[in-house]
Amino acid sequence: MIEAKKISYQDIKALALKRIRNKTWPPGSIMPGEVELAGEFGCARATVNRAMRELADEGFIDRKRKAGTRIKASPTRHAKFTIPLIRDEIESSGATYRYALIRRDTPKTPDWLRARLALSLQADVLHLKCLHYAGSKPFQFEDRWINLDAVPKAAQQNFEMTGPNEWLVQEVPFTDVELTFSSMNADLQTAELLGVSEGAALFTIERITWLEKRPITFAKLYYFSGYQMTSRL
């Protein structure tokens, strides 16, 4: 036989992508079923299935039982970011990580927070303000709220040596995350903390985590001016 060794699911992915690109399978059309493809490639259906499942995960095709597999009109690409711990992010850049707690209190739960996290009326929260330094330069200002109903043992922590994010990741499991990126002009207080001038453009991330349906924590992270977040796909 002239056959090369064996066909892998990756070969099938590559082949399918080629056919999508050169419009052998035009956008919006239905490609052959798994059994047919398995026949064509001389492999098991499971192999084709794995290739197609991954292409679907990556956003190139839509699969539906009975309806078949359809090439997406405009391929929805997914960006996959790694969200590093800030300590790792700073240390991997070669700088020394330093952490400082600015403030710790347990105020009456603000209404905006209750609404944002869908907290019950009697929920208590812990509020923390922290700074993370890269060497001697402020890198990130963290405004953190922790739901004490979900994480009662946080009340026992003073967070003077360890940042709340680091502590939470170690101690409290979570299942869901919502991230919001945006940009804002620094107000006077934040500008002073980050050592920038008032009005400087700051990159900000809001992060909410849940354990199943229970909200754990809300954090607003303000980065120094010039911060960039990059991802390769």
Next chain:
Amino acid sequence: MIEAKKISYQDIKALALKRIRNKTWPPGSIMPGEVELAGEFGCARATVNRAMRELADEGFIDRKRKAGTRIKASPTRHAKFTIPLIRDEIESSGATYRYALIRRDTPKTPDWLRARLALSLQADVLHLKCLHYAGSKPFQFEDRWINLDAVPKAAQQNFEMTGPNEWLVQEVPFTDVELTFSSMNADLQTAELLGVSEGAALFTIERITWLEKRPITFAKLYYFSGYQMTSRL
């Protein structure tokens, strides 16, 4: 038998996650091998394999042949963003999408661009400036550069009716993307285009795409003040 129906790879994922969370399998330790787990769960090794492969994709564990599967010390979470076409993004918010070409020229390739894309010395580029509106309000200003060596047919396009991104997605395949998010204060020109005051904080995305090793295009996207980008995981 008292056995429930059958065990699925998702059940195994959930079970394994539970054991990671409650530290039955502590961070940094090695979990049992696939054969052993398959025995315990009474299923085929392939089923365990699929569960573990997905957990590895999601960043909870590290797998190495011979070494076994190790629970990550600090679980690296991956954020999966969908990068929508701007037309879809605007229209799905209920607003009307409108596009305007501001400028189109083929200048001498700037050095910073040549460096950024690793272009050859004689590479020609097409430069476009465009505005994308949501209703009557500017939504995004796009500063786009296209490598004419890789995409010669772009030179035939006037881009008066269709934005370069939309055209490129339809016409030119790509394999790799790099996205960089950052924040900047609007300069006078950009502020006028977006209808904001000078110095306003703008959310910006830089996007580079390649087809294999060939750079296709570089775009810098400036969003209106107040833009937010959210992802749920």
Next chain:
DNA sequence: CAGTGGTCTAGACCACGTG
């Protein structure tokens, strides 16, 4: 070298959703 994950097979049954 030996153990672990990586992949493939051939067959089977199931669940969903279209026609």
Next chain:
DNA sequence: ACGTGGTCTAGACCACTGT
């Protein structure tokens, strides 16, 4: 109702890598 993808099985061989 029935065709398509979704999943599982039991077994096999392979590839990488720690020892």
